[in-house]
Amino acid sequence: MKTVQGLLKEGTGLLKEVGLKNPARDTELLLGYSLELNKLSLYTSPNKPVSAEKTALFYSYISRRAVNEPLSYIIGTKEFMDCTFLVNRNVLIPRPETEHLVEEAIALSKGFLAPVALDLGTGSGCxxxxxKKAVPQAQLTAVDVSEAALMTARKNARANNISGINFRRSDLFSALEENEDFDLIVSNPPYITTEEYAALLPETKLFEPELALQGGSDGLEFYRKILFEAPARLRQGGFLLFEVGYRQAGQVSDMIESTGKLKTQKVVRDLAYIERVVIASRI
Ligand SMILES: C[S@@+](CC[C@H](N)C(=O)[O-])C[C@H]1O[C@@H](n2cnc3c(N)ncnc32)[C@H](O)[C@@H]1O
Structure with missing residues (x-):
């Protein structure tokens, strides 16, 4: 029978051989996940025998990781803010930088009694x-063009005991009522250029949905489309919050100004000091 220590060594060796960056960390995580043990327990019980069934399960995870499948898809969850989100290949894995967008939206919501808010391109629903967890009185609509993503988003709301989000399938604003408008519009749209997309790491390119990533030849297609309609959808005193990609904040701010109806209020940097969130208001 295999032991914990033996499997750690074997898994790490295999992942190292295929050139993964953190073979030991990935192996610890996958073995821990297979055996329902934390990292400390793995190292304090090196000689613990592992059943054939659990060994097979661990091997199946290692083979998925060996072809670059993201750990979050293998494990099926990802932590974001103080919640756990179910993830699968229909949804982008929530990124830590997106937490800044949520924090800014929460801070701005304090200016409204019960903000009417919209999340455009909700994906996992993160x-x-x-x-909604932080601002339960908000009247929140979350849309995505992908029905499969919406199914996951709905599950995530349930799994985190959050009710009252109006999830709707919509190509941006298209399925909304003509007169529906909002105090807050939040979006982390697809913003990777076609060229960047071609050069993405296999982990992202082969597994995460292209629909969630590609923002057209200059990466700005969605900002353009959203800004075309946002002024009419934003209430007086309302805010539009965008997550943006590396070096896009300046261009997105210019696009905001050129609507003639919106003004950039603030640009927020992420922990890597990259300009990550652009906030605009109605003039
Ligand atoms: C970058 S992902 C963001 C997902 C999630 N909000 C997050 O921050 O992790 C962009 C999302 O926009 C959705 N999307 C792409 N095109 C869309 C469209 N035309 N209308 C609505 N949603 C769209 C994708 O399916 C994807 O879920």
Whole structure:
């Protein structure tokens, strides 16, 4: 029978051989996940025998990781803010930098009694669920063009005990009522350029949905489309919050100004000091 220590060594060796960056960390995580043990327990019980069934399960995870499948898809969850989100190949894995967008939306919501808010491109629902958790009185609509993503988002709301989010399938604003407008519009749209997309790491390119990533030849297609309609959808005194990609904040601010109806209020940097969130208001 295999032991914990033996499997750690074997898994690490395999992942190292295929050139993964953190073979030991990934192996510890996958073995821990297979055996329902934390890292400390793995190292304090090196000689613990592992059943054939658990060994097979661990091997199946290692083979998925060996072809670059993200750990979050293998494990099926990702932590975001103080919640756990179910993830699968229909949804982008929530990124830590997106937490800044949610924090800013929560801070701005304090200026409203019960803000009417919209999350455009909700994906796993991470923004919508964390926002609604912090601002339960908000009247929140979350849309995505992908029905499969919406199914996951709905599950995530339930799994985190959040109710009252109006999840709707919509190509941006298209399925909303003509007169529906909002105090807050939040979006982390697809913003990777076609060129960047081609050069993405296999971990992202082969597994995460292209629909969630590609923002057209200059990466700005969604900002353009959203800004075309946002002034009419934003209430007086309302705010539009965008997550933006590396070096896009300046261009997105210019696009905001050129609507003639919106003004950039603030640009927020992430922990890597990259300009990550652009906030605009109605003039
Ligand atoms: C960058 S992901 C963001 C997902 C999630 N909000 C997050 O921050 O992790 C962009 C999302 O926009 C959705 N999307 C792409 N095109 C769309 C469209 N035309 N209308 C609505 N949603 C769209 C994708 O399916 C994807 O879920």
């Amino acid at each position: 923004i919508a669920v964390c926002f």
